[in-house]
Structure formats: C-alpha cells, structure tokens
Amino acid sequence: MQSEDIVHYIGHTIEHEIKDPKDLRDEANRDRLEAMIRRSFYNAATGIDGVQGYYLHYNEDLAGGPDGFWYTRQDARHDFVSQPITSVEAYGENDANRTNWYYLPLCEKKALWTPPYVNDNNGVRMISYVMPVYVQGQFVAVVGVDIDFNMLCDLVGSMKVYDSGYGFLFKDWQTFYFHPDGREVAYEFKPRFDIVSHGELLEQSATDTHLIHYYYQGIPMAMGFATLKNGMKLGVTAPEREIYAGRQLMTFLVLAIIVLVGLLSTLLAIRAANRIVRPLHDISEAAGQAAFAVVMVDLNQLKDVNDRFGHEKGNIALQRLCQAVCRIYKHSPVYRIGGDEFVVILEGEDYAHRDALFEKVRAFEHIRDLSAAQPWTQLAASVGMAVYDKTRDTAYRAVFNRADTKMYEQKQHLAPRA
Numbered sequence: 001m002q003s004e005d006i007v008h009y010i011g012h013t014i015e016h017e018i019k020d021p022k023d024l025r026d027e028a029n030r031d032r033l034e035a036m037i038r039r040s041f042y043n044a045a046t047g048i049d050g051v052q053g054y055y056l057h058y059n060e061d062l063a064g065g066p067d068g069f070w071y072t073r074q075d076a077r078h079d080f081v082s083q084p085i086t087s088v089e090a091y092g093e094n095d096a097n098r099t100n101w102y103y104l105p106l107c108e109k110k111a112l113w114t115p116p117y118v119n120d121n122n123g124v125r126m127i128s129y130v131m132p133v134y135v136q137g138q139f140v141a142v143v144g145v146d147i148d149f150n151m152l153c154d155l156v157g158s159m160k161v162y163d164s165g166y167g168f169l170f171k172d173w174q175t176f177y178f179h180p181d182g183r184e185v186a187y188e189f190k191p192r193f194d195i196v197s198h199g200e201l202l203e204q205s206a207t208d209t210h211l212i213h214y215y216y217q218g219i220p221m222a223m224g225f226a227t228l229k230n231g232m233k234l235g236v237t238a239p240e241r242e243i244y245a246g247r248q249l250m251t252f253l254v255l256a257i258i259v260l261v262g263l264l265s266t267l268l269a270i271r272a273a274n275r276i277v278r279p280l281h282d283i284s285e286a287a288g289q290a291a292f293a294v295v296m297v298d299l300n301q302l303k304d305v306n307d308r309f310g311h312e313k314g315n316i317a318l319q320r321l322c323q324a325v326c327r328i329y330k331h332s333p334v335y336r337i338g339g340d341e342f343v344v345i346l347e348g349e350d351y352a353h354r355d356a357l358f359e360k361v362r363a364f365e366h367i368r369d370l371s372a373a374q375p376w377t378q379l380a381a382s383v384g385m386a387v388y389d390k391t392r393d394t395a396y397r398a399v400f401n402r403a404d405t406k407m408y409e410q411k412q413h414l415a416p417r418a
Helices: 003-017 021-025 027-046 096-108 149-157 199-203 240-245 252-268 280-287 302-309 311-328 348-352 354-364 396-417
Strands: 051-058 068-072 117-119 124-135 138-148 166-172 175-178 193-197 212-216 219-227 233-239 293-299 334-336 341-346 381-387
Touching (some): 003 027, 003 051, 003 124, 003 138, 021 027, 021 138, 027 051, 027 068, 051 124, 096 124, 096 138, 124 149, 149 175, 199 212, 219 240, 293 396, 311 334, 311 341, 311 354, 341 348, 354 381, 381 396
Antiparallel strands (some): 051 068, 117 124, 166 175, 219 233, 293 341, 293 381
C-alpha cells in the first residue's frame, strides 16, 4: 500500500463510520474513531519508505479545538512517536509552512500533493499527500502523510547517467526543487539554462520522443522529462558528447530512467515508466549498435482475487508472479509499472536466449481457476515480447508499445475462456 492508498483508505473509513458530522462533537465518538483507524494508519505508514509522519486532524469547529493525532519519526530506523496537536486556526491560512497541509486540500476540496515546504512545526523539508474528509457535505477532518523530501532528493541525486549526467526535479526553468549543483545551497538555487531547441516542450507533461537541447555552464546538454503525479517534473540529462559517443550503451538511459521511476514510485506511486522514453531518433548514430528486447507481463484476474479473497491475497499473487519472472530473467531488470503489470528489459545473456526464455514465461498464459483451493497461488498471466529493430524503431516507446500490444492481444484471446 502506498501513500495515496492509505490516505484514501483512512478518509473513506471516516466517511463510512461517521453518519452525522455532529457526532464528532462528542469526544467519546472521536476517541472511538481514532482507536479504529490508528493501528491501520500505523501499519501502513511503517511499511512505506520515506514517510516522516501521518495524522488525522478534525475540523476544529466541530471538535471544539485542536484534536486528532499526529505521529512523526526521525527516519525508517526509528518508530513513530506521538506529537502534540497544534491549532491550525491559531496560525491561520497565510502561515503556509505550518498550515498548508490543512488549508490547501480544504480550499481545493480534493486530495492532493502539496509543493515542497519546510514544516515550521518540526523543521523538516517535506511534501504531503492530504485529503479533506466530508460527511453529508460538511468538512469534518483532514488526513495525510508527510514524505521526507530530502530522502526523495537523495534518490534523485543518486542517479548516474553516462559519465556525468544526472537527474533533477523542477517545476519550470525558474523553479527547481532539486539539482545536484544545489546540494549545499539554500532551497532557492536557480541554475541558468540557455535553451537551444525544443524549449516549448516544457509546457507539456513529457518530452515523449524528443529531447530538449540547452547549454549549462557552457556545456551542450540534452534532457528528457516526465511529470510526476505530484506535479513535479522529473528530468534526466547528460552532456551531448556522452550521449552521441555511447554506441554500446544506447539502452543505458532507458534503463536508468526506469530505475529512477521505480525508486520514486515507492514514495509517490508514480506510474510514469512508459511515459519517459529514450528518443532514439535523436541519437540515430548510436542506435546502430543497439540490442535489446521488451517483455510485458500482466497478471490475470487480479481484481477478481482482490474482490473475492482480499487485497492481501492479491499481493501474494503479484509477489509470486514477480518472483517467477525474475527467476526466468536472471540477468535483466524487472520493473512493476502498474497495478498488475511488469516490464522486463532484456539485455546480455537473456537477450541472446530471448526466444527460449519467452517460452518459459508463456507457460503462465492461462485463466486463473477461482474455484480451486488458494487460487492466488496460481501463476496466471498474459505476456508479450518485442525486439528492437533499428530499421523501424525510432524510440524505446515503439518497442514497448509492440510488446504491450502483443500482451493485450493474448489477454483478449484468453478472455473468452474465462
């Protein structure tokens, strides 16, 4: 369960349990509700890397003052500790670093990610996923989780692209949330980029099959980006001389980006792996030496397992399939890119034996027998494979899309037998 999932779960639980907003005026009712959700909140937050805190804060008008709970921890090695509830009304809507997590979702009337901020209550730089809860149309509480934004920056900062490339987080060319050159600088670090071409792509949600070319500190650079679910843009960049010189490493940036998205998804539940692509047509010289394939694997009937037997059994089905795929493709990276989908980027020895290995994974192609004992333990999936063809593929997405199409066709073929 990820940050957004647990917040939605807690919020919907409150909506279901509270029949009348006026019930929350009674402290006994508030205590009963807190006792019901406190353990679930704790169990979920403990299992999510980067969660720095979680909380329930009642509408202070209903509760007669600040009430609820707030837990924080120093890092994943420490347990959560209860903190005193502070009054948001005492600080007001304009004190963003203390109350943005409360007033922003209330104003928008929806769950959302906050921009990065330094919480003046504890001095931690964070982003928060927060949800306003309504009962009978009346605002009753805010529930949320705080993510340690420094940890997120460390993950991005650990990215290595070619010899001197890197990842960074930004909103636009004037607002940077993280850049490696600003590690030791205050949060207002603003690197100067001189755009050469495709700058108009900054107005879009992703560069897709193009690169933005620019100069940074006198060096010609090229970058691609995709927009994350929290509204930030995740950029990956490298000097042009390294991109064009990397014939034997043509697939490296594709893999690097997917690795980075995989890391970030543990914090933000990002489903962007298929949106950040390697624009091969922009480095056509390097493409001549490319050799890779993409395998798509989709778990069959995950929703049926979840609905009939619970999400815990669905998680078991996902884990068993992932383990089986990893055993087959021992020398290639395997990534989960959606609720029930996995992608494998075949390279090296696995690429050389791709047909034989694909026959092994095709053994999973069948419909799950939901009437059998423990059907969640069955390996049931739809699969598809596509091989990079330098004569037709101008981008990584082209290979990905062919593999995805073949997988979907197989899923449709199996459907009538369900």
